[in-house]
Amino acid sequence: MLTRLNRGARDWIASWWRIARFAMLIFSLALTPSTYSGANRAAIARQLVLAASANLLWFTVLASLISLVLIRIVVVTALSYGLSRYALEMVVRVLVLELIPLTAALFVALRSTLPDGVELAEQRADHARQARRSGQTVPPQDIASLQHAFVPRVLAGLFSVWLLAAVSCVTALVLAYITIYGFTPWALSGYTRVVGQIFNPAVAMILLLKVFFFSLAVALIPLASSYDDGLARRRLSSAHALLDMVRLFSVILIVEVGSLMGNYY
Numbered sequence: 001m002l003t004r005l006n007r008g009a010r011d012w013i014a015s016w017w018r019i020a021r022f023a024m025l026i027f028s029l030a031l032t033p034s035t036y037s038g039a040n041r042a043a044i045a046r047q048l049v050l051a052a053s054a055n056l057l058w059f060t061v062l063a064s065l066i067s068l069v070l071i072r073i074v075v076v077t078a079l080s081y082g083l084s085r086y087a088l089e090m091v092v093r094v095l096v097l098e099l100i101p102l103t104a105a106l107f108v109a110l111r112s113t114l115p116d117g118v119e120l121a122e123q124r125a126d127h128a129r130q131a132r133r134s135g136q137t138v139p140p141q142d143i144a145s146l147q148h149a150f151v152p153r154v155l156a157g158l159f160s161v162w163l164l165a166a167v168s169c170v171t172a173l174v175l176a177y178i179t180i181y182g183f184t185p186w187a188l189s190g191y192t193r194v195v196g197q198i199f200n201p202a203v204a205m206i207l208l209l210k211v212f213f214f215s216l217a218v219a220l221i222p223l224a225s226s227y228d229d230g231l232a233r234r235r236l237s238s239a240h241a242l243l244d245m246v247r248l249f250s251v252i253l254i255v256e257v258g259s260l261m262g263n264y265y
Contacts, residue, residue, distance in 0.1 A: 013245070022224040023216070025146065025244060026154050043148050047156035051112055055160050058169065059107050065167040066096055066103075071179045088191070089182055095097050095172045095205055097263065098256075104164040105214035105252055109222065113157045115246065117222035120149060124226065127213045150223055157219030165211050176191060208261040217251040234256075 029035050036044065071091050078087035173195065181187035199207075222244055 005245045018227075019221060019224040025170060025218050026151060026220065029143070029147055029151050029186040030155065030197045032147075034084065035151055040147050040151070044152040046153055047152035048159055051108075051156035052161040052163060055111055055164055059104065059164045059217060060171060062107075062204050063100060063103065063164075064171055066099075067168075067172040067175050068179065070095060070099075071176050074130075075180060088176065089198060091180075092173070092195060093178070093263075096169045097198075097203070098260075100168045101141050101165045101207070101211050101214060101232075102252070102256055103212075104168060105161050105218050108157060108160040108164060109218045109248055112160060113120060113153070113218050114248075117226045120153075120223065120226040141142075146227075150227060153196055153223060154219045157223075158215045161215035161218055165214075206259050206262045210255055213254060213255045217248055217255070219246045221251065 012103065029192045034040075073095070075084075078084050146186050177187070177191050181191065223246055
């Protein structure tokens with residue numbers, strides 16, 4: 001029992017150390033000028049466009065529909081209890097501060113970064129099989145392949161979370177105004193005053209930090225296992241892919257709990 005616990009603790013520490021090492025390597029390459037030259041620049045631009053075009057439209061439509069439903073539920077409930085003056089604050093806090101950033105991170109993870117990690121792992125496994133058939137040694141990851149394959153996908157994951165969260169938060173604020181006040185400009189001053197009171201410096205900073213840590217988790221964790229030579233083949237198994245999802249969702253949950261504590265305690 002103790003041996004199994006000891007082995008599990010070592011594996012857990014080693015897995016998070018690999019993720020931290022991968023993150024340091026990726027961000028050091030992201031700050032290197034050679035990463036943005038020639039074919040690498042084209043690969044980064046391609047991944048950014050693919051991530052934005054694949055996720056922005058569908059997520060904006062989905063977030064708008066969910067926002068309309070939740071706004072209507074909150075407004076009707078607040079009116080029935082005589083709390084209509086608190087409806088706008090409830091909508092902004094529930095949607096903009098909590099649900100939309102969380103949903104954006106999960107959407108990008110499921111649509112982009114988790115499939116990208118599986119794709120890179122499959123490519124590395126194919127290269128390893130071809131090298132073994134020809135009697136060659138499997139080459140380790142070099143800086144050029146990291147700059148061309150991993151850095152663009154990590155940057156695209158970061159960019160996608162920020163883009164989806166920003167666009168959807170603005171869309172939700174516009175829909176909240178139209179749903180509560182209608183198509184009139186005369187309530188704009190009161191609306192901006194209430195929203196400004198909610199987004200005080202502390203709340204705004206917590207929201208930015210939450211989106212920042214969400215984007216880091218979504219961009220780094222699914223790709224970290226594909227980088228390690230020892231994990232390239234294991235990642236193809238459903239159990240290891242599930243382990244990546246558990247790691248990612250656990251980090252997102254910790255960040256979300258931390259933001260709730262910062263906002264409401």
